[in-house]
Amino acid sequence: MSAATTRSRTPDRLCAEAVDLARAAAEEAAAPGVVGEHIGLVSEGDRVVTHFFECKELGYRGWRWAVTVARASRARVVTVDEAVLLPGPDALLAPEWVPWSERLRPGDLGPGDLLPTDADDLRLEPGYTGVDEPPSDSAVSGEMAELVEAEDAEVTAGTPAHLPAVPLRGSIAAVAEELGLRRARVLSRYGLHTAADRWEEAFGPKTPMAQAAPASCVSCGFLMPIGGSLGQAFGVCANEFSPADGRVVSLAYGCGGHSEAAVMPKPPQPAPPVVDETRVDPFPLRPAADSGSVPEAEDESAAELGHS
Secondary structure, three states, rough: OOOOHHHHOOOOOOOOHHHHHHHHHHHHOOOOOEEEEEEEEEEEEEEEEEEEEEEEEOOOOEEEEEEEEEEEOOOOEEEEEEEEEEOOOOOOOOOOOOOOHHHHOOOOOOOOOOOOOOOOOOEEEOOOOOOOOOOOOOOHHHHHHHHHHHHHHOOOOOHHOOOOOOOOOOHHHHHHHHHOOOOOEOOOOOHHHHHHHHHHHOOOEEEEEEEEOOOOOOHOOOOEEEHHHHHOOOOEEEEOOOEEEEEEOOOOOOOOOOOOOOOOOOOOOOOOOOOOOOOOOOOOOOOOHHHHHOOOOOHHHHHHOOOO
């Protein structure tokens, strides 16, 4: 271990005592009244010390003013190197910045918003191949693209009014246009799988609604089939009373609005009572002696016992 390294661990006495000089530098850099108490110092090297002061600025909890002072060799005058505001060990920091493409969530796109798609988006692949190679002096050729990137410029064949609106006749792009295949990119297998997973999670057989459904959507009359490879596993619900109305649903999904759901029989209703209001039933005020369930006693001994 060198002598210079050993000396750097011990703060210089004159620099360590220059607390007032450091405070004055911090107050000059900060707003009035935001520089607090002196909370420590650290040796940065030979005759270089950084003083820390508490920061009272609102919203900067745990931050501190750091003022670095130093002096020349064999000099007794201490000077200020810099004064900055730095976060402490328990400082309140802003969250790590995340690119907008990673912050975007479904439903964030609003009217008038534009969502650029990367050229190497894994969800897409070329819609057709074999397009004629553009001329070497074309604005979209590989050579010109490299030149544009190197010069940080934008090269076009002219003003937007002079650019061709349709592909040249006889090219593969023109044939694709006539056949209705004029899409530069279509869904890739990765894009199909991610869409299927997303739809399966929202309206699939594992949802609580599907678990309690009387039957699946594959036998429902409200299911509208879709084309493409995903049509083998998904369709569109057209039942206005279903929670999936207008949504892409799995064929294994289901809900209580199934078109062939069994009709529950109504519980039987008892017949209304028939009351004959024209007949009068006599009720005697004093019943006869022989009208009870026990025969009338013939001797006095049985009469004394009575009956219940």
